[in-house]
Amino acid sequence: MKFAAALAGLALTASISVSAAFAGDLPDLGGKEITIVTENAYPPLQFIDKSGAAIGWEYDAIAELAKRMNLKVKYETSSWDAMIPAVSEGQFDMGMTGITIKDDRKEKVDFSDPYMRSESMMLVRGDEARFTDAASFAADADLLIGAQAGTTPFYTAVYSVLDGNESNPRIKLFETFGASVEALKAGDVDTVLTDMTAGKGYVDASGGALKMVGQPLGTEDFGFIFPKGSDLVASMNAGIAALKADGTFDALNKKWFLDYKAE
Structure with missing residues (x-):
């Protein structure tokens, strides 16, 4: 089934709320502050809208993960060419911009589990x-x-x-x-x-x-990237699994790929 057709079949009642069971299963990171680098040039995953706000699927997903796992997040921007080397060198805690999981990239950074195909x-x-x-x-x-x-x-x-x-x-x-x-x-x-x-x-x-x-x-499968050996990977993987299981990702897919209209 093609991706768009699959999204069209999503239930209109999909909710972004998390069940108590899923929330209890996720680690509490104690208000840890992390810096995430992104390109802001890949709608609808992350981009700058006409008002100048940084928005998109990935921003919503990270906001939900941060809320559930007690994380504080700040964002920086980078060109694509500089992003993977910068994360690899530890300049940022995490990177997101629809990054395809590939074996050669795994030599430089650690990937989360896939959050989208x-x-x-x-x-x-x-x-x-x-x-x-x-x-x-x-x-x-x-x-x-x-x-x-x-x-x-x-x-x-x-x-x-x-x-x-x-x-x-x-x-x-x-x-x-x-x-x-x-x-x-x-x-x-x-x-x-x-x-x-x-x-x-x-x-x-x-x-x-x-x-x-x-x-x-x-x-292609998309994943978040981290410096090699980062202890964030396991926590993010747990969060990705929870958001997949409780319908959050389905709701975000509907919001950004079906319902969103640029003003």
């Missing part, structure tokens, strides 16, 4: 008619992909869409995902690869200026 899609302009899938895109040498170096979409572009050459001139690199989407809107590139969750957020907010085409190009 999504599928990679091609995001294009709303009036795009020159291609309809990865094969027809690859067949036209004039078409360009926007991506961030070192990300899952970058490697998907290289190995699932193009020829396996990581220096292929058809890939235009951008520092942030948001910048690649702006380049797509401006016509500087012709597609941006994104997971279905973020892609849906951009499509819904675009007023018809963007759409997704083709079949999913791969499946």
